[in-house]
Amino acid sequence: MKSTSRLGAWVAIAIGTLYFVLPLIATFEFSLKMNRDGYSFEAYKVVLADPGFQATFGYSTLMAVLTIIVGILLVVPTAYWIQLKLPRLRPLVEFITLLPLVIPAIVIVFGYLKLYNSSSWLPLTGNERATDLLLMCSYVTLALPYLYRSVDAGLRAIDVRTLTEAAESLGASWPSILLQVIFPNVKSAILSGAFLTFAVVIGEFTMASLLGRPAFGPYLQLIGANRAYEPSALAIIAFMVTWASMGLIQVFARNARPARKTA
Amino acid sequence: MSTSPDSLTHRPEPGAGQIRKGLTLSSLNWLGVAPFFLFALLFLILPTATLMIGAFQDADGHFTLGNIAKLFDDSILSAYWISFEVSAASALGGTVIGLALALAAIQGGLPQWIRPTLMTFSGVASNFAGIPLSFAFLSTLGRMGLVTVLLRNYADFDLYGTGFSILSFLGLTLTYLYFQIPLMVLIVTPAIDGLRAEWREACESLGGNSVAYWWHIALPILWPSIMGSALLLFANAFGAVATAYALTGSSLNIVPILLYAQIRGDVLHDQNLGYALALGMIVVTGLSNAGYIWLRSRAERGRE
Numbered sequence: 248m249k250s251t252s253r254l255g256a257w258v259a260i261a262i263g264t265l266y267f268v269l270p271l272i273a274t275f276e277f278s279l280k281m282n283r284d285g286y287s288f289e290a291y292k293v294v295l296a297d298p299g300f301q302a303t304f305g306y307s308t309l310m311a312v313l314t315i316i317v318g319i320l321l322v323v324p325t326a327y328w329i330q331l332k333l334p335r336l337r338p339l340v341e342f343i344t345l346l347p348l349v350i351p352a353i354v355i356v357f358g359y360l361k362l363y364n365s366s367s368w369l370p371l372t373g374n375e376r377a378t379d380l381l382l383m384c385s386y387v388t389l390a391l392p393y394l395y396r397s398v399d400a401g402l403r404a405i406d407v408r409t410l411t412e413a414a415e416s417l418g419a420s421w422p423s424i425l426l427q428v429i430f431p432n433v434k435s436a437i438l439s440g441a442f443l444t445f446a447v448v449i450g451e452f453t454m455a456s457l458l459g460r461p462a463f464g465p466y467l468q469l470i471g472a473n474r475a476y477e478p479s480a481l482a483i484i485a486f487m488v489t490w491a492s493m494g495l496i497q498v499f500a501r502n503a504r505p506a507r508k509t510a
Numbered sequence: 511m512s513t514s515p516d517s518l519t520h521r522p523e524p525g526a527g528q529i530r531k532g533l534t535l536s537s538l539n540w541l542g543v544a545p546f547f548l549f550a551l552l553f554l555i556l557p558t559a560t561l562m563i564g565a566f567q568d569a570d571g572h573f574t575l576g577n578i579a580k581l582f583d584d585s586i587l588s589a590y591w592i593s594f595e596v597s598a599a600s601a602l603g604g605t606v607i608g609l610a611l612a613l614a615a616i617q618g619g620l621p622q623w624i625r626p627t628l629m630t631f632s633g634v635a636s637n638f639a640g641i642p643l644s645f646a647f648l649s650t651l652g653r654m655g656l657v658t659v660l661l662r663n664y665a666d667f668d669l670y671g672t673g674f675s676i677l678s679f680l681g682l683t684l685t686y687l688y689f690q691i692p693l694m695v696l697i698v699t700p701a702i703d704g705l706r707a708e709w710r711e712a713c714e715s716l717g718g719n720s721v722a723y724w725w726h727i728a729l730p731i732l733w734p735s736i737m738g739s740a741l742l743l744f745a746n747a748f749g750a751v752a753t754a755y756a757l758t759g760s761s762l763n764i765v766p767i768l769l770y771a772q773i774r775g776d777v778l779h780d781q782n783l784g785y786a787l788a789l790g791m792i793v794v795t796g797l798s799n800a801g802y803i804w805l806r807s808r809a810e811r812g813r814e
Contacts, residue, residue: 256618358557
């Protein structure tokens with residue numbers, strides 16, 4: 248009985264591995280075939296040298312970093328305050344932070360275009376800088392579920408009340424309590440939320456495309472529609488970026504555990 | 511703003527700063543969460559609300575149910591139906607396969623390293639959606655894809671001769687599974703971890719075999735989690751735009767793509783019908799998420 252169930256488990260894992268690894272192998276193999284006389288990294292060279300790639304990847308990286316900073320500044324004080332002073336509001340705040348998983352991104356951006364078009368009360372789509380701001384806010388919205396959950400879990404793991412009162416009795420002001428006491432204690436939670444946000448934002452297509460900003464997602468779509476081998480190279484690069492983000496989360500999560508025990 | 515919520519939420523407790531805190535409490539407490547609520551209002555709630563209102567207005571801003579009625583026209587209804595089919599098929603497949611993988615890794619008696627590897631990979635793959643994913647599946651199962659070519663050259667099997675196309679319903683479902691299965695693995699793992707070893711031992715000591723254990727004990731306990739996860743997967747696929755758009759262009763008439771085309775160029779020639787289309791999407795994803803939350807709370811209550 249035991250050995251048959253173990254065989255079944257192996258079969259399930261083997262089929263799963265095949266399904267998940269085959270597309271990666273196929274994509275990689277295809278990306279190497281740009282030169283007709285054998286495998287080469289030509290497609291990668293072409294992609295990396297493309298000014299369009301550099302510009303859009305840079306733009307999306309900048310957007311991701313800004314999203315992470317603004318997201319952290321918005322989420323950490325809120326989660327901290329809810330935990331310390333307004334626990335009754337927790338269900339409401341949790342509900343709001345989960346809404347971006349319920350309302351599809353395309354609906355949210357459609358709402359932006361209706362609410363903030365150039366003839367509205369707050370014409371955020373009127374000029375490029377304002378649209379960048381709107382795009383960043385849309386990314387903060389998308390990141391809310393991930394950021395809030397990971398920060399909230401981090402705050403629950405430490406004794407927020409005692410730490411705050413200790414800092415207060417030593418005469419610390421609110422900004423320094425947040426920056427010097429709370430932030431360092433939830434650093435690994437913040438970082439894992441940040442890397443997840445990075446992975447979500449870097450290749451995001453819907454928001455950037457409909458707001459008409461030169462981000463990496465719309466660039467990918469353009470290359471996909473017009474080229475043969477470059478898309479595969481880009482898919483491998485995107486996969487490695489996602490993998491790196493997730494890998495860094497694991498690293499920080501592992502480092503955080505022993506640190507918390509000694510604290 | 512009234513001060514009564516504060517007196518409800520803030521129970522006095524011993525502490526050095528209490529008197530000073532008490533003085534500034536009511537205004538400060540609400541100020542602390544004001545930026546969050548302002549942000550949520552501006553970039554999440556108002557934009558969605560304005561679409562919902564627009565769905566019930568005609569071009570001149572008068573109330574009408576006409577837009578909602580037009581959702582039931584054949585062309586739009588068929589888009590909802592194809593979306594429903596793709597989402598349901600990928601949610602069902604994702605649920606069954608994801609559950610099998612999670613069970614195999616956690617309870618299958620496999621080597622220790624399998625589980626963390628599966629979890630890390632699931633974290634990556636569930637976020638590897640969108641345009642790069644469509645590129646990967648074009649390289650695999652497209653007309654010149656690796657698997658298509660290998661099957662033709664070595665197994666003498668013409669995949670596209672069977673009517674298969676990566677741009678079709680089946681192709682899109684297969685592609686969606688690439689992020690649906692890992693998502694299922696991630697959501698259902700805590701529920702599987704909640705199965706206690708004593709329950710299996712109790713079952714065995716009463717003479718039950720593993721079929722009896724799964725059928726009478728494990729599955730009934732896992733059932734709310736499984737159903738809830740399936741609903742979440744459904745909503746996840748229903749709102750996805752980028753993967754389908756990059757894979758099929760506008761050849762497959764699903765709701766998110768129809769809405770995308772409408773926003774880009776008013777293909778419906780009716781702005782308010784577009785709002786109704788968005789409202790329809792919120793209703794579908796909202797209902798399935800509500801079902802997920804309800805089932806999850808049942809599952810948690812069952813575990814206590």
